[in-house]
Amino acid sequence: MATKEYAGKTVETTDDGYLINASDWNEEIAKEIAKEEGIEELNDRHMTVINFMREVFEKTGEGPSIRKLTKESGVPTKELYELFPKGPAKKAARIAGIPKPKGCI
Amino acid sequence: MKKLVILGAGTAGTMMLNKLHETLDRNEWQLTIVDQFETHYYQPGFLFIPFGIYNKKDVVKPKRDFFPKGAEVIVSEIDKIEPDQNRVLLKNNTVLNYDLLIIATGAKVKPEETEGMVSDLWHKNIFDFYTIEGATALANFFKYWEGGKLVLNITEMPIKCPVAPLEFVFLADSYFTERGIRDKVDIHFVTTLPGAFTKPKASSILGDILTKKNIHLTSDFNIARVDNENKKIVSWDEMEVPFDVLVTIPTNMGDDVIARSGMGDELQFVPTDKHTLRADNYDNIFVIGDATNLPSSKAGSVAHFEADILLENILSAIDGRELKAKFDGHANCYIESGFGKGILIDFNYDTEPLPGKFPLPGIGPFSLLEETKMNHYGKVMFRWMYWNLLLKGSELPIESHMSMAGKRA
Numbered sequence: 099m100a101t102k103e104y105a106g107k108t109v110e111t112t113d114d115g116y117l118i119n120a121s122d123w124n125e126e127i128a129k130e131i132a133k134e135e136g137i138e139e140l141n142d143r144h145m146t147v148i149n150f151m152r153e154v155f156e157k158t159g160e161g162p163s164i165r166k167l168t169k170e171s172g173v174p175t176k177e178l179y180e181l182f183p184k185g186p187a188k189k190a191a192r193i194a195g196i197p198k199p200k201g202c203i
Numbered sequence: 204m205k206k207l208v209i210l211g212a213g214t215a216g217t218m219m220l221n222k223l224h225e226t227l228d229r230n231e232w233q234l235t236i237v238d239q240f241e242t243h244y245y246q247p248g249f250l251f252i253p254f255g256i257y258n259k260k261d262v263v264k265p266k267r268d269f270f271p272k273g274a275e276v277i278v279s280e281i282d283k284i285e286p287d288q289n290r291v292l293l294k295n296n297t298v299l300n301y302d303l304l305i306i307a308t309g310a311k312v313k314p315e316e317t318e319g320m321v322s323d324l325w326h327k328n329i330f331d332f333y334t335i336e337g338a339t340a341l342a343n344f345f346k347y348w349e350g351g352k353l354v355l356n357i358t359e360m361p362i363k364c365p366v367a368p369l370e371f372v373f374l375a376d377s378y379f380t381e382r383g384i385r386d387k388v389d390i391h392f393v394t395t396l397p398g399a400f401t402k403p404k405a406s407s408i409l410g411d412i413l414t415k416k417n418i419h420l421t422s423d424f425n426i427a428r429v430d431n432e433n434k435k436i437v438s439w440d441e442m443e444v445p446f447d448v449l450v451t452i453p454t455n456m457g458d459d460v461i462a463r464s465g466m467g468d469e470l471q472f473v474p475t476d477k478h479t480l481r482a483d484n485y486d487n488i489f490v491i492g493d494a495t496n497l498p499s500s501k502a503g504s505v506a507h508f509e510a511d512i513l514l515e516n517i518l519s520a521i522d523g524r525e526l527k528a529k530f531d532g533h534a535n536c537y538i539e540s541g542f543g544k545g546i547l548i549d550f551n552y553d554t555e556p557l558p559g560k561f562p563l564p565g566i567g568p569f570s571l572l573e574e575t576k577m578n579h580y581g582k583v584m585f586r587w588m589y590w591n592l593l594l595k596g597s598e599l600p601i602e603s604h605m606s607m608a609g610k611r612a
Binding site: 166176179 | 468
């Protein structure tokens with residue numbers, strides 16, 4: 099557990115930088131986390147993915163898999179990898195302020 | 204007469220049929236099981252076929268050998284479950300009404316989910332070993348192969364028996380060494396996971412074993428397509444791995460009947476309570492084995508531990524009681540590591556595989572996360588136990604819930 103300051107707000111995060119409380123999240127915080135992930139600017143398509151992830155998390159308590167993302171968010175897999183290079187599920191979850199996807203056993 | 208219907212007569216469905224047949228009052232309950240196939244495959248044995256250790260006849264028996272006398276068995280494809288009507292429609296036009304339903308329709312490999320997989324090179328230079336057809340085709344290929352780039356690729360999680368891909372490359376190392384051509388075979392393990400395995404301790408120990416055996420590891424590789432012309436796999440972010448022979452672990456999905464019935468998630472697995480094994484949305488439907496969306500391994504040992512829990516909860520449901528038995532995610536897997544040795548892992552939802560000893564009354568102890576001959580014998584012995592005890596629902600000397608005894612945290 100760690101604390102970090104994003105957009106003038108102090109928030110609790112896990113050791114690998116995921117927000118502990120999804121309710122701490124706002125778009126300003128998302129922009130700063132995105133920069134840490136090497137994404138300089140969040141465009142509409144980024145936000146489509148991020149909002150979809152938050153929606154799924156609020157409903158089910160878990161972030162969606164890539165397959166669910168592409169099937170239901172309207173953003174194709176190829177584009178997901180362009181928007182969030184190297185592991186869209188993990189990266190987009192962090193920017194969306196939801197827990198790191200558990201991955202399966 | 205009340206009706207309990209089991210869909211699927213694989214490992215989980217057959218075990219449940221036997222347990223319920225023993226337990227339920229036959230004057231009150233009629234038990235019916237449905238499956239479209241008449242052959243039971245010992246799926247853990249598929250791994251050994253490409254290396255000529257087992258052949259087809261070692262892994263097949265008629266399903267009817269494992270059904271109790273008097274159980275109603277219907278051989279037909281299932282068309283659709285209508286959970287709101289409490290009935291199942293079969294392709295042979297039968298309509299089965301039920302009071303309780305157990306879904307045990309398993310998981311299947313879907314190579315066609317990846318672009319270019321089932322194309323020019325399919326079963327020529329590209330094989331799976333999760334089907335009898337793939338495993339035997341690969342055995343024929345390996346027999347005459349003189350070496351080159353052998354690439355194993357895990358497409359997407361979850362998969363059945365998540366340790367099988369590791370076992371495959373360990374056995375390949377052993378097999379090509381014994382054939383005297385190991386120096387001509389470049390073995391490459393390419394996975395969507397961040398390491399050799401899913402859980403940190405096991406991943407690091409198994410990763411070291413890969414290195415020791417001179418098997419290359421590429422992690423975080425998410426395959427987008429197969430380039431048949433240039434014999435390479437390409438990831439969504441345009442990384443490329445060339446191959447001479449590709450062994451794919453395709454996307455695993457639940458049965459199509461689950462999708463036809465509108466009961467599945469994006470991989471056609473049925474949303475299921477991870478402790479009670481009751482379907483999330485239906486009080487009189489239970490789900491067992493690979494058909495569930497549980498965050499546990501898809502493995503026979505898991506189905507076996509689930510069966511004890513499910514039996515108890517079905518009896519509670521029949522009596523209108525609360526479901527008290529809780530599945531803990533327990534899995535117990537022997538990992539063949541080649542040269543007559545094996546590794547054992549034992550874990551559940553909350554405890555990752557740990558090193559130490561695994562006590563087993565009368566037979567053990569086995570060593571955990573360590574290569575030993577004893578663990579290999581455990582795996583060999585298991586096939587006998589599977590056919591003779593496990594499918595018939597008999598007690599095995601191993602607890603449903605995981606125990607910490609012998610483990611080093």
